[in-house]
Amino acid sequence: MYKSQEGPLALRVRLVEGGGFEVTEAGTRKQVAVYVVRDPQEVPGVARLGPDPLGDGFTREAFGRMLAGEGRQIKGVLRDQGVLAGIGNAYSDEILHVARMSPFKAAASLSEEETDLLYAAIGTTLRDAVARSGALEPGKLKAEKKSGMRVHGRTGEACPVCGDRVREVVYRDRSMQYCPTCQTGGKVLADRRMSRLLN
Ligand SMILES: [Zn+2]
Structure with missing residues (x-):
């Protein structure tokens, strides 16, 4: 070890x-x-570890059961390895952008339609990432992962869908990125730095 x-x-x-x-x-x-x-x-x-999100056991019905009664925000649920194995900070940003969903949305509040969209976004985002990285040498994986990102790690750049500026929320040891127009109805989410300025 x-x-x-x-x-x-x-x-x-x-x-x-x-x-x-x-x-x-x-x-x-x-x-x-x-x-x-x-x-x-x-x-x-x-x-x-939770189930493999590309495995047979991860059905739409299973996903609905995971979200029911879940007290956390959806971003935290997606990157919890005990819920789903293998989705980290980067791909949870990407999945939420594909689903046009706020990272702060309460997981238990998702409608059936939103759950459908998010479930589909998990599948397409991860399958696409696997397809792009499958043939690469290990040394090139990190660059390929980064180049394929729509919003993650792209603070200040243009959203590839709507052209709005990608924003970020900064935490002590990580940050997350999202598009206000696509995901939060144009609202810019507060983070620790902003809260400090407002206090
Ligand atoms: Zn956008």
Whole structure:
């Protein structure tokens, strides 16, 4: 097992048969970890993971059940690995932009139609990302992921759908991006910096 706190940001593993993989960490909080085990269920945390959003078990009905009674905002739900495995900060921004939905919307408040849209957006966004990255060498993955983003990491740039300026909400250790015109009815969401100025 290898676990990085403040040390190296990347790990390359080569297996005897010639296969291998690379792991990189981009955020300011370093929490990447790699485990070598015989059964994935031996890894702490894996047993707690939610379903694979591209797997057969993740149906529209299952998604509706996950949201019912969910007390959090939809952005936090999408990036919770215990709800759905594999959607992080970047792809949750992208999915919400495709679904034209505010990241702050209460998950339990979604209508049937909004749930349909969001479910479809999860599938198209992730399948598209997999298709684009599937044939690439590991070293090119990060650049490809970044170039395919519509709003994530694009603060200040033009929304590819409507041309409005992409805005961000900044947290202590991460930020999220969204388009006001597409997602919040034109409303600019407050973040910590803005709240400080207003106080
Ligand atoms: Zn837009």
